[in-house]
Amino acid sequence: MKILVCIKQVPDQESRPTVNQAKTWAGYDENASYWINRYDEHAVEEALRIREMIPKTVVDIVSLGPERVKSAIKRCIEMGADRGFHLYYDHDDYLSPSIKSRLIAEFCKNQEYDLILTGVMSEDMMSGQTGPMIAARLGVPSAASVIKLEINPEKQSIQVERELDSGHRCSMELLLPALVAVQSGINRPRYPSLSNVMRAKNTEITEIRGTVSTSAYEYETVERISEVGFNRTGIRLEGTPAEKAAALWQLLHEKFLL
Amino acid sequence: MNHSIMIMCEQSEGRILPVTYELIFCASLIADRYDSGITVVLPGNIAGADSISGADLLVINSPGLAEYTCEGWEKAALLAAEQIMPDIIIIAHTSTGYDYAPRVAALLEGGCITSVAGIEFIPDGIRYRRSGFHGKLDLLYKAGKPPLVITVLPGAFPANVQQAEPGTISYINAAIDPVFTSNLQFMIPDQSNTELEHAEVIIAAGKGIGKAENLQMIREMASCFSRSAIAGSRVACDNGWIEYNAQVGLTGKKVAPLLYVACGISGSMQHIVGMKDSKTVVSINRDPDVAIFRHSDICIVEELEKFIPEFIREAEKHTVKGKKQIPIY
Known part of the structure; x- marks a missing residue:
């Protein structure tokens, strides 16, 4: 079986984005730390578990972005993935998921993957578009928000359980090749083993540059970025932890909550 | 146009x-x-x-x-x-x-x-x-x-x-006939949580609590209030700190208590959808820029481990011996 896991490298949640001068996008300074999108890490783990069940399975990783995303790909190889592909794309403005999915689908075309796994969305932008769009462009079925999956090698299918609204679930069968976007909670991602860390040192990440021109498309754009408005009063309590605690108690007491 | x-x-x-x-x-x-x-x-x-x-x-x-x-x-x-x-x-x-x-x-x-x-x-x-x-x-x-x-x-x-x-x-x-997909089963797992549904005060834990041991502190904070319950963000549930039947958000429960205290919750839209109708929202987070502050009435920039024990001490100071509020969870 040939599996591809699409991962995104995201900035640490506590890093502070700085809006650019044109107010059309935001970036991070050199102190920001980046990690693998949590949902995608679950997808990597799921791929590795399938490989443990089905012999001769190959797990590839692909990620789109600037030079720094190589470290995220390497981390996946340290977790146990076989090969890494870096679709080099350095941008400091909005890149539509329509374009991202186009580039990744283009990469997939001659690779004949049986299964493509992604996270259900990214932690930072939470669009959840790239996965289903890749599937649509490749003409394969997809399922989003999957919290359980099982491959049926004889039937060349995958059985998945999707999480629906208000805690309901449904199970369904998709014929392979297919794309599955996993929800967090599907598994506990493993830590890299020492042997895989050693192996990753000698595993080359294949870099792919500029396969598709992206300027020909007119997708949605981000026109303006601003601080999120306050929906409530947002009073900030000041002082030492003890002073803040006393102030909070007083405020809640006045509201008859304590 | x-x-x-x-x-x-x-x-x-x-x-x-x-x-x-x-x-x-x-x-x-x-x-x-x-x-x-x-x-x-x-x-x-x-x-x-x-x-x-x-x-x-x-x-x-x-x-x-x-x-x-x-x-x-x-x-x-x-x-x-x-x-x-x-x-x-x-x-x-x-x-x-x-x-x-x-x-x-x-x-x-x-x-x-x-x-x-x-x-x-x-x-x-x-x-x-x-x-x-x-x-x-x-x-x-x-x-x-x-x-x-x-x-x-x-x-x-x-x-x-x-x-x-x-x-x-x-x-x-039309003759639309799904060929690649077939539905198998629709399931309604028992996710009921009457404590949470009836709670007037909800103390919710997020990724920021860091480890399961810190849940004790969240429980103790909840016990400072009457008719209180604990809940969690998606990450808190995924980490096994909080049961899924107490998850607040788009993929969990929608709640509207008198008081919602978000402890170490970042406040993604997915979470906000589940708690935005709460009467009063208090958020505690060490990140001064965290999104949840935009949806809060009272914001406290502080480490949870420092603030919550202080708050519990403060609440105990005001509690008359033997008259402590009994939580319902």
Whole structure:
């Protein structure tokens, strides 16, 4: 079986984005730390578990972005993935998921993957578009928000359980090749083993540059970025932890909550 | 400027879900301004279609649309789009909406904006608002070449209740038959949590609590209040700190207590949807820029391990011996 896991490298949640001068996008300074999108890490783990069940399975990783995303790909190889592909794309403005999915689908075309796994969305932008769009462009079925999956090698299918609204679930069968976007909670991602860390040192990440021109498309754009408005009063309590605690108690007491 | 707007009706077991009326309200804001036509597409014969006013109806009849499949809904949307030629396609940001909406956008070669929280009008057109960068920033999007597919967050718009003229109703008989997908089973796991549903005070834990041991502190804080319960964000549940039946958010429960205390919760839109109707919101987080502060009445920038024990001490100071409030959880 040939599996591809699409991962995104995201900035640490506590890093502070700085809006650019044109107010059309935001970036991070050199102190920001980046990690693998949590949902995608679950997808990597799921791929590795399938490989443990089905012999001769190959797990590839692909990620789109600037030079720094190589470290995220390497981390996946340290977790146990076989090969890494870096679709080099350095941008400091909005890149539509329509374009991202186009580039990744283009990469997939001659690779004949049986299964493509992604996270259900990214932690930072939470669009959840790239996965289903890749599937649509490749003409394969997809399922989003999957919290359980099982491959049926004889039937060349995958059985998945999707999480629906208000805690309901449904199970369904998709014929392979297919794309599955996993929800967090599907598994506990493993830590890299020492042997895989050693192996990753000698595993080359294949870099792919500029396969598709992206300027020909007119997708949605981000026109303006601003601080999120306050929906409530947002009073900030000041002082030492003890002073803040006393102030909070007083405020809640006045509201008859304590 | 004239826009043609297509809405995909959100249904469950053959009934229209209320979020559909929110989508119609959203569309009517655009229609009122640009004199646009609105068509609501019903995949399959759905009961209650006569309750829809102020829009035309397009019913797509096909045996393959008896229940939701990504494939079936995608085909129904494409078929409807061929007839309606929409500039904007509005879909609910629900577990069905985000499953197929991006596919429809890709196949129509249109743009796509998911979890839209609002729309704005400026002289040269419509802008779509959603948050990004871990919910820290507001992003205003502009459509590219039509059609544009948007998914709208449930609760972002009021439900359309105004009685407008009923529109026309037309039918397409199609042979949509999902070939790659087959539904197996629909499950309703027991996720009831009466404590949480009846609680007047909810103390919610997020990723910021860091480890399971810190849950004790959250429980102790809850015990400072009467009729209190504990809850968690998605991450807190995924980490096994909090049961899934106490998860607050888009994929969990919607709560509206008198007091909601968010401890170490970042405040993604997915979480906010679940608690925004709370009367008073207090947030404790060490990150001064965290998104949840934008949705809070009282913000405390502090490490949880430092603040919560102080708060518990403070509350105990005011508690008359033997009269301590008894929590219901």
